[in-house]
Amino acid sequence: MSQPLASITQEVVLKAENLVKHYPIKAGVLRRTVGHVNAVDGVSFELYKGETLGIVGESGCGKSTLGRMLMRLEEPTAGKLTFDGVDVYSQKGADMRRLRRDIQIVFQDPYTSLNPRMTVGDIVGEPFDIHTDVVPKGGRRQRVQELLELVGLNPEHINRYPHQFSGGQRQRIGIARGVALNPKVIICDEPVSALDVSVQAQVVNLLKDLQDRLGLAYVFIAHDLSVVRHISDRVGVMYLGKIVEIGDEDQIYGRPTHPYTQALLSAVPMPDPTLRDVREQIVLTGDVPSPANPPSGCRFHTRCWMAQEICSVEEPLLVERPDGQSEHDSACHFAEPRVIVA
Amino acid sequence: MTLSAGTGGAPNVELLDTRGVWKSVDGLLLEVDQLQVEFRTRDGVAKAINGVSFDLHEGETLAVLGESGSGKSVTAQAIMGILDSPPAFITGGEVRYCGQDILKLSEDERRRVRGPEISMVFQDALSALNPVFSVGWQIAEMFRKHRGMNKSDAQAQAIRLMERVQIPGAAQRVKAYPHQFSGGMRQRIMIAMAIALDPAVLIADEPTTALDVTVQAQIMQLLADLQQERRMGLILITHDLGVVADVADRIAVMYAGRIVEQADAFELYAEPAHPYTKGLLDSIPRLDQKGETLSAIGGLPPSLTNIPAGCPFNPRCHYAQDICRIDPPPPLREVGRHRFAACHFSELLLTHSPELAVTQTTEEVEAHLELGLDYPVAAGGLDHDQDMERGGEPR
Numbered sequence A: 001m002s003q004p005l006a007s008i009t010q011e012v013v014l015k016a017e018n019l020v021k022h023y024p025i026k027a028g029v030l031r032r033t034v035g036h037v038n039a040v041d042g043v044s045f046e047l048y049k050g051e052t053l054g055i056v057g058e059s060g061c062g063k064s065t066l067g068r069m070l071m072r073l074e075e076p077t078a079g080k081l082t083f084d085g086v087d088v089y090s091q092k093g094a095d096m097r098r099l100r101r102d103i104q105i106v107f108q109d110p111y112t113s114l115n116p117r118m119t120v121g122d123i124v125g126e127p128f129d130i131h132t133d134v135v136p137k138g139g140r141r142q143r144v145q146e147l148l149e150l151v152g153l154n155p156e157h158i159n160r161y162p163h164q165f166s167g168g169q170r171q172r173i174g175i176a177r178g179v180a181l182n183p184k185v186i187i188c189d190e191p192v193s194a195l196d197v198s199v200q201a202q203v204v205n206l207l208k209d210l211q212d213r214l215g216l217a218y219v220f221i222a223h224d225l226s227v228v229r230h231i232s233d234r235v236g237v238m239y240l241g242k243i244v245e246i247g248d249e250d251q252i253y254g255r256p257t258h259p260y261t262q263a264l265l266s267a268v269p270m271p272d273p274t275l276r277d278v279r280e281q282i283v284l285t286g287d288v289p290s291p292a293n294p295p296s297g298c299r300f301h302t303r304c305w306m307a308q309e310i311c312s313v314e315e316p317l318l319v320e321r322p323d324g325q326s327e328h329d330s331a332c333h334f335a336e337p338r339v340i341v342a
Numbered sequence B: 001m002t003l004s005a006g007t008g009g010a011p012n013v014e015l016l017d018t019r020g021v022w023k024s025v026d027g028l029l030l031e032v033d034q035l036q037v038e039f040r041t042r043d044g045v046a047k048a049i050n051g052v053s054f055d056l057h058e059g060e061t062l063a064v065l066g067e068s069g070s071g072k073s074v075t076a077q078a079i080m081g082i083l084d085s086p087p088a089f090i091t092g093g094e095v096r097y098c099g100q101d102i103l104k105l106s107e108d109e110r111r112r113v114r115g116p117e118i119s120m121v122f123q124d125a126l127s128a129l130n131p132v133f134s135v136g137w138q139i140a141e142m143f144r145k146h147r148g149m150n151k152s153d154a155q156a157q158a159i160r161l162m163e164r165v166q167i168p169g170a171a172q173r174v175k176a177y178p179h180q181f182s183g184g185m186r187q188r189i190m191i192a193m194a195i196a197l198d199p200a201v202l203i204a205d206e207p208t209t210a211l212d213v214t215v216q217a218q219i220m221q222l223l224a225d226l227q228q229e230r231r232m233g234l235i236l237i238t239h240d241l242g243v244v245a246d247v248a249d250r251i252a253v254m255y256a257g258r259i260v261e262q263a264d265a266f267e268l269y270a271e272p273a274h275p276y277t278k279g280l281l282d283s284i285p286r287l288d289q290k291g292e293t294l295s296a297i298g299g300l301p302p303s304l305t306n307i308p309a310g311c312p313f314n315p316r317c318h319y320a321q322d323i324c325r326i327d328p329p330p331p332l333r334e335v336g337r338h339r340f341a342a343c344h345f346s347e348l349l350l351t352h353s354p355e356l357a358v359t360q361t362t363e364e365v366e367a368h369l370e371l372g373l374d375y376p377v378a379a380g381g382l383d384h385d386q387d388m389e390r391g392g393e394p395r
Helices: A063-070 A093-100 A122-130 A137-150 A156-160 A168-178 A197-214 A223-230 A249-254 A257-265 A307-315 B012-019 B072-080 B109-113 B135-147 B151-164 B181-193 B211-230 B242-245 B265-270 B274-283 B322-326 B346-351 B362-372
Strands: A010-026 A032-048 A051-055 A078-083 A101-107 A187-188 A216-222 A233-240 A242-246 A318-320 A327-330 B030-041 B044-057 B061-065 B088-097 B118-122 B201-205 B231-238 B250-255 B258-264 B333-336 B338-341
Touching: A010 A051, A010 A063, A032 A063, A032 A216, A051 A223, A063 A187, A078 B118, A093 A101, A093 A327, A101 A307, A122 A137, A122 A168, A122 B061, A122 B151, A137 A156, A137 B333, A137 B362, A168 A197, A168 B242, A168 B274, A197 A223, A197 B242, A197 B265, A197 B274, A216 A223, A216 B346, A223 B265, A233 A257, A257 B211, A257 B265, A257 B274, B030 B072, B044 B088, B044 B231, B044 B258, B061 B072, B072 B088, B072 B118, B072 B201, B072 B231, B118 B151, B118 B181, B118 B346, B135 B151, B135 B181, B151 B181, B201 B211, B201 B258, B211 B231, B211 B250, B231 B242, B250 B265, B258 B274
Parallel strands: A051 A216, A051 A233, A101 A187, A187 A216, B061 B231, B061 B250, B118 B201, B201 B231
Antiparallel strands: A010 A032, A010 A078, A233 A242, A242 A327, A318 A327, B030 B044, B030 B088, B250 B258, B258 B338, B333 B338
């Protein structure tokens, strides 16, 4: 965005502070804990009202675990999450249920996230069974039909089953369920990556449209950097459980300072053959290290072409570093802007 | 044929006599001619491929681009001769390899083509590799079965190949099992198996779709190097317009079992001659732009058991006229130098003629499609390999 966040009110709805999730690794006859998978390892960010925060990273970087933690589908190992000033992880019972209305999720796979034995009306209306005061009992069917219409489905299809719909339409059903309780925040966990190219655009447009109409804030988790740029106001790049760089869309794509972000961007194939030999590609060697045994110091140093001795010893902090025009948060000792995407 | 141990350095010497049977004619390796495949299922006949034709030359990269259910994977499986029959039946057409129709060969002769001549890399390496045999054993199997090598020679060859595809510590890891490798490494093993017998044609079916972008870049680089080194003809099957733009020489765009456009990569991206190609290019978000609303193609790909009359794309097409709905599907015809498209209005599309005004708005297209949406659509499912039967784009 050229006018940085001008259109967005700077009101924080969701604030994550140092979120940590470690999964125990059990082994042996006694199932003793022999180690931990550090899925999410100290993630902090703020989500403003009505904005979209994109989270990108390769598989295994902890982005989906982070999404589930924001929903409190996973209990954190450490850290604090505040929604509208309320500490999410200390809520119990009815208070927690009340809170869940405001944070909803859209899952990646529209084939397994909808119950095949329930009609579309039951799926979209199910949130009202739990939160009975949102819509009076008699008005439910009508509300479900409104929701179906809102996401671009035929309201007359309320009695159909998920298998009667295509992938894109099923994802619309998942979105209708997500907005049913008028949430303030929706976590979108790879919402378009299971869809075909031509259908993907329809769903991306729908998500943008709903955001404008309902004033939703999105945490948009995806591995497709093009889609994330398209939809996000700000973007965080994750590597092995940590955010290595975060900034607004222009800073991350236009002036990335972390080598990992640069490599990630340069690896994305561009749909333009004329860039074939012009574009410089940084091909990283090797795979992402195991999160059960992350490298010391900077976690990226094993694959980084800029790594020096300090990188394996001292972990760089995620702090503001100059990017040529302004400053944005980057966790690299040698942060330096580099133009990757023209 | 016997082979001495330690042929390591010069594998091509022994290959000459097997190659004798198959010799490309003026560099032309493979001709697919009016291929037709249908799936006879309980729910009816799904016409997966309806007359697909293309050529492949030595050293050329042909990209077959299409969404799920467009028939791109079935085309590959038909060429390889690995379609499950039933339910799949090849109902017409020829696949000529070096001038000979390989569809007419006996299963025995076919087996001698599959591997040494035409070989394939599958999308999902974890399900394509056998979990109960070590990777070295599986790669070496190619040499044992096709070349009659003994175990130790075959294993030496397997290690050499694993080194060639840049698997670190190949000699130590030759006895490891597929689950002990990462996704990228497994894909390298698949590639090693595919190139083991030095095939002339390599078919790569979504080779990088299940991989992360940084690993994808490594694998595409490896494929390009191998192709260069061996002058292979490469058929790259994918739905990713980015991957195609990076590597393809020629592109064939498929829709509902037909090739709707075939052109040089540069020309296709610069000036699409078919409304579907144009729609695809317009609908993808770009990494180098912060876009406004994406111009999505309305509706969905048709069900293959119920392909619309006329041009199969007509219900979703902004330019559709009566002729598109009534006349039989337009054939793939030459619309420019070395470029082909199956649309009545390609010339107008290419010249950006004002005559070709948008005749349907997006809302009209959507309304038109409302009827079409009633059947369970071919697209769907996350079943990676059986792209055809269940459709579904991989994550």
